[in-house]
Amino acid sequence: xxxxxxxxxxxxxxFSVGDIVSGKVTKVEDKQAxxxxxFKVDGIVPISELSSLHVEKVSDVLSVGDELELKILKSxxxxxxxxKRAVQAEKAWDNLDKAYxxxxxxxxxxxxxxxxxxxxxxxxxxxIPASLVExxxxxxxxxxxxxxxxxxxxxxxxxxxxxxxxxRAVLDEEAEAKKKEILMNLKPGEIVEGTxxxxxxxxAxxxxxxxxxxVHISQLAHHRVESASDVVKEGDTVKxxxxxxxxxxxxxxxxxxxxxxxxxxxxxxKIEPGQIIEGTVKRLVSFGAFVEVAPxxxxxVHISQxxxxxxxxxxxxxxxxxxxxxxxLDVNIAEKRISLSIRELLENEENDYGSxxxxxxxxxxxxxxxxxxxxxxxxxxxxx
Numbered sequence: 001x002x003x004x005x006x007x008x009x010x011x012x013x014x015f016s017v018g019d020i021v022s023g024k025v026t027k028v029e030d031k032q033a034x035x036x037x038x039f040k041v042d043g044i045v046p047i048s049e050l051s052s053l054h055v056e057k058v059s060d061v062l063s064v065g066d067e068l069e070l071k072i073l074k075s076x077x078x079x080x081x082x083x084k085r086a087v088q089a090e091k092a093w094d095n096l097d098k099a100y101x102x103x104x105x106x107x108x109x110x111x112x113x114x115x116x117x118x119x120x121x122x123x124x125x126x127x128i129p130a131s132l133v134e135x136x137x138x139x140x141x142x143x144x145x146x147x148x149x150x151x152x153x154x155x156x157x158x159x160x161x162x163x164x165x166x167x168r169a170v171l172d173e174e175a176e177a178k179k180k181e182i183l184m185n186l187k188p189g190e191i192v193e194g195t196x197x198x199x200x201x202x203x204a205x206x207x208x209x210x211x212x213x214x215v216h217i218s219q220l221a222h223h224r225v226e227s228a229s230d231v232v233k234e235g236d237t238v239k240x241x242x243x244x245x246x247x248x249x250x251x252x253x254x255x256x257x258x259x260x261x262x263x264x265x266x267x268x269x270k271i272e273p274g275q276i277i278e279g280t281v282k283r284l285v286s287f288g289a290f291v292e293v294a295p296x297x298x299x300x301v302h303i304s305q306x307x308x309x310x311x312x313x314x315x316x317x318x319x320x321x322x323x324x325x326x327x328x329l330d331v332n333i334a335e336k337r338i339s340l341s342i343r344e345l346l347e348n349e350e351n352d353y354g355s356x357x358x359x360x361x362x363x364x365x366x367x368x369x370x371x372x373x374x375x376x377x378x379x380x381x382x383x384x
Contacts, residue, residue, distance in 0.1 A: 092123025
């Protein structure tokens, strides 16, 4: 028996600070745990050496029988102080540095929500600033605790125990990859669905699956548009036609107008020869006047059809912006032409007035009285 004890003592290795030892948890208290590291030696693991994060009770982290790898922090006066946190940190820093160098994505569960961001345990304490959590602004992070996030290391300083992580970097990379894929697959001429993101003075930006394309103000509608807000608003779901795609500059030109029925299609069957319609004089040219009779539809009043007298220029009678009535002479939807006449309305008015005068004259003849007769009768009364 004495020989066995002597052999055991001979086999004992001196414990040195910095050594890594293995042991089994023999006892758990509120603020420390005891670990058997062999040779009938128990070491102490203080609560502060359990994790890189704050621990309320040792029992939250350890149980009797757990086997651990530990680093010796102190070995003197029959006292052996061990650290679980130090072993984890050594391994963690190496792995995290490799992840940083290679741009790898790592996963971690949010351990705590603190002022300014989130905290995770990766063997060392990692911090995710609020601005690096999502691509959008987050008002309240309270429900993030317990979530598993995909992260990238954006800053690492082992000597200062500094580890900054970002989920936004992962999301940005994925969005960029998706954007390139969409740009590659978008083909001019195809019609896709999108969501209006924002309005500007020169048009509207529409998100088509992760890429913002511009619908220029001239492509919003068939009629003239003064402001994009007159046609669409943010959040609207719209159909757009792809006009062009520049993968290098990541620019996409879109059209809402080209997905809508043309103005000439909408008037088919609604404007017919013989109708009297109202319109606005849009342009005066040497040979006549163009009158808008429906949004995006203009008819021509030839100079010979403007007045019931000879005129040198349309401007002698008409002015741009003036409201006029005209008679439809001819409609050709296929060739997008409408012929109008103002003169015919004027002539009709004259004819109506002539008929009225003729009627008045015939009534005078029928009664046998004339103006002279009436005046004469009155004079006779005065003479008598």
